[in-house]
Amino acid sequence: MSTPGPRDPRDPAPESTPAPSAEGWVTTPLTEELLRGALELERTARGVQPHRLPARARAQGADGQLNMAEAQPSGVRLVFRTRATAVELDVLRTKMAYEGAPPRPDGRYDLLIDGEPAGQTEVTGGNVLLMDMATGSADLRPGPVGTARFTGLPDRDKRVEIWLPHNEMTQLVALRTDAPVEPVAGGDRRVWLHHGSSISHGSDAASPTTTWPALAASLGGVDLVNLGLAGSALLDPFTARAMRDTPADLISVKIGINLVNADLLRLRAFVPAVHGFLDTIRDGRPKTPLLVVSPILCPLHEDTPGPSVPDLSTIGEGRLRFAAMGKPEERAAGKLTLNVIREELARLVEQRAADDPNLYYLDGRELYGEADHAELPLPDALHPDAATHRRIGERFAQLVFGDGGPFAG
Incomplete structure (x- = not known):
């Protein structure tokens, strides 16, 4: 839909637009x-x-x-x-x-x-x-x-x-x-609905238009609805229902880091919870391209379960870092790590895609992996800085909105 052009000053102002005050405002x-x-x-x-x-x-x-x-x-x-x-x-x-x-x-x-x-x-x-x-x-x-x-x-x-x-x-x-x-009437661009953690929310980005989803949306030529919720990407059914009921042309869900941070689920509950979350979205958006994104690289939790807690010993140095409280051997009891989550998400999407050709998977390490971490380490061990937000946004735009990507125009 085209946007309206300049209004002829001889036309009366629209009824919804108040007239200027005596001061000209x-x-x-x-x-x-x-x-x-x-x-x-x-x-x-x-x-x-x-x-x-x-x-x-x-x-x-x-x-x-x-x-x-x-x-x-x-x-x-x-x-x-x-x-x-x-x-x-x-x-x-x-x-x-x-x-x-x-x-x-x-x-x-x-x-x-x-x-x-x-x-x-x-x-x-x-x-x-x-x-x-x-x-x-x-x-x-x-x-x-x-x-x-x-x-x-x-x-x-x-x-x-x-x-x-x-x-x-x-x-x-x-x-x-x-x-x-x-x-300005909408409808001139596709709407991209995205859900994720504090990284999608924009933690440590420089400004609202330079969070990685905002950058990716700009490069991809789409209108963003960002449901990145810091600390709260927890496969909540009410979030899935909100996504189901929100008009969108493209949908993505970034799953994993908050579940490890909070030590919220074990493997037995995780897999059905992901299925349920995706089922709910599909109840209202059965054919919309739907992308599942696994976590970016985070060495703190690659093979070590959560929970993650603030390392209070660093506050006196004027910086905040996080530490993992879990132990690698606890994976045997079903505790989640990022590598476990990636393996399960890839398997789950492959299973569902047999009946859902509009379902796609992206390994988050393609957005930020080991080489990126060597160059741009996570300052607090969990969250990317402004430069890394830009890199993730550019990579997402290339891999997802670019030629051959699941959201290609």
Whole structure:
């Protein structure tokens, strides 16, 4: 579908677009029409909260880590057309902090104009959720609303995208521009729905448009719906149902690392759980290309089970690393490692593909393997840095969206 062209200034403004205020600014209601990448908008006392899981799923997965992850708007962006040269977005952020750990970087807002990077900013104020990793307690410290501001935009009709921080919970309070805005209808590109762990969520990426899924989507020419949920890619049935019910042209699920991190399942339960997760997706999307991706290389857990825990001894050095608490010999009792998971996923997909020709498998080590680790080691032993996000995104685009790939156009 083509996007709308410039509106003739002699035409009356659309009824959904408020007229400029006396100061020359337009305040536009924040509605679903302006947002991409969120599955639901919750009305709050301050504005709207984008959610990446619907209310029913959130009610069934009452877990603090999941609630935090799905409310961090990775891949969520405002999209509209306007002649505005200045845009202001009032937000109430909630930033994570860890007792005794180095400060986490502020979330960034990326501006794209007609698909090209055009600016970046941060906001001040907001809440701080202070976590004590030793006790698991959390202390919420309230703060004020802040403003993401972009000025000096070209004075012409253009498509504007504001990508919200992937690593901060974000309530949207108000959108102001110095010219009216119009929603952009969808349908011009295929929709890619992806689910994975904190790596897919974007942990340690530099900004929301440089998480590996965002980079891969840009290179692949698709619209991203990112259900990467930090610490929460756990084969939850409610996540599978959310994916089943979300319109998408392409679907991928990256399975494994969180199951080892949490030491959540044994091999006996893992295989049926994967079957059930894929069955649920197929209940609503029986013919959609569906890609199962196994974990990228992570030496910490290649042959050593979880759980993984923060290595508190490194915090005093100003860095955070993780350690594996399991023992390799525990594999005999059914504990999961990344190599076990890869073997089972490859076998399972081969078995199912006999009756499901649109089901595919990708070994995550093709995205990040031993040679990559030698060059770009995981700084905290679990998560890739910004350069590695770029490499993974480029590799995924080449292998999956490129010629001969399962999602080739």
